[in-house]
Amino acid sequence: MPIRLHVNVDHVATVRNARGAAYPDPVHLALLCEDAGADGITIHLREDRRHIVDRDVARMRESIGTLLNLECAATDEMVAIALRVKPDVVTFVPERREERTTEGGLDVVGQRASLTDKTAKLRAAGIKVSFFIAADPAQLEASRGAQAQQIELHTGPYAHAYAPGATAARAAQLSALFDAARAARTLGLDVAAGHGLTRHNVVDLATIPELEELNIGHAIVADALVMGMAGAVRAMREAISRGLARRT
Secondary structure: OOOEEEEEOHHHHHHHHHHOOOOOOHHHHHHHHHHOOOOEEEEEOOOOOOOOOHHHHHHHHHHOOOEEEEEEOOOHHHHHHHHHHOOOEEEEOOOOOOOOOOOOOOOOOOOHHHHHHHHHHHHHOOOEEEEEEOOOHHHHHHHHHOOOOEEEEEOHHHHHOOOOOOHHHHHHHHHHHHHHHHHHHHOOOEEEEEOOOOOOOHHHHOOOOOOOEEEEOHHHHHHHHHHHHHHHHHHHHHHHHHHHHOOO
16 A cells, blocks of 8 residues: 655744745745645644644645645644645644644544534535644544544654654654554554655554555654755655565
């Protein structure tokens, strides 16, 4: 099974917003990603609009030719925006104003009633719904109960364990992701993953048989400073392919 690569262009907007300029344009960079072989584009519209802003979302919907995945908090405001813009996928993620980046998975168990209601509205509009969750059996079960069609496994703990001397911790995190992906598939959920992934740590992750999609942003934007956006996308795809070749 191939793995779709969705490129998150949030940090292109971060660079733009640092100077309050009109450049670099995340839409332009998203189009370069598509030309280089990206299967989709991911953007996170945060409550504080720290990188992607509402105009970016509308322009992205009008411009890209692949798949648009809108990450957002599970709020009434964001659901209303999604229903108006009609991305292909909405991924609900946890969000705190003071965090530098997403710090954990969605608490589906504790928010199941609210998530079920919001998911139903999006699905009725033909929008696929994904939940960004930890590799936790209880969260998987709750995600299925809340009618999510896909889960995105939070790979931050795995990425943090991918350091010299952390072999045991890395193996444990990877094993948990293998188990969660298998369980999700058994529940009838599509399986994606993302957060903290690089050309180096994605290879082992891509060996997970049930994994269908990766959402990767920061590392690709960082690599683009050296090799250009198209080169960074191609390099990430090559790393994913090396993992796919090792699947048993």
